[in-house]
Amino acid sequence: MATILAVDDEEDMLVLIENILKKNGHCVHAVKNPLSLDENNLRKYDLILLDVMMPSIDGMAFCKKIRSKVDCPILFLTAKSIEADIVEGLLSGGDDYITKPFGVQELLARVEAHLRREQREKHAGFNLGSIRFDLSSKTVFVAEEKVPLTKSEYRICVLLAKRKGQVFSKEQIYEQTFGYESAGDASAVSEHIKNIRAKFQRVGENPIATVWGIGYKWN
Incomplete structure (x- = not known):
């Protein structure tokens, strides 16, 4: 079981993510506004799912803000499919991205792949x-x-x-x-x-x- 933080301003998306990941045995903390988070507590998460387009702060900007404080994988949730936007996200400190809308199996496969890699490569x-x-x-x-x-x-x-x-x-x-x-x-x-x-x-x-x-x- 992993402890996963999901950040998205859309309530329906958070409910969907919670349902998918909880059924697979994970503990999910769902948050609509990333600025409400205590950045000193982010290290407790094994993986972070971070929406790109949010009204309070851009997901990429938030990733840059917290990247030095967390060692876990950060996966962007984005409706964008333009290559330049994807590159920008990875350069900001993200490890991967999932394009909306996504299927249940795709989300699970991406999350589990990164969690497995973390277990193998927990060198940092x-x-x-x-x-x-x-x-x-x-x-x-x-x-x-x-x-x-x-x-x-x-x-x-x-x-x-x-x-x-x-x-x-x-x-x-x-x-x-x-x-x-x-x-x-x-x-x-x-x-x-x-x-x-x-x-x-x-x-x-x-x-x-x-x-x-x-x-x-x-x-």
């Missing part, structure tokens, strides 16, 4: 709630604030976050994060976890839970 980063991992720069953010993790702390966070809910012992964390031949021992993991928690708590988050007698997991 990923989000868990308000926590964002930028894998290319090896940094972690809460909202727009960078969490000052060391390299070791970052590795531990990525290991736990990518397998959210799975419990790891200190020994497993040490072996998978640092390798068998690294200096030190598994007891160092406890100190790393302690430091990670302190840094996240300063920005209002506490993502790592202790499972007593077993180890740690990402909430």
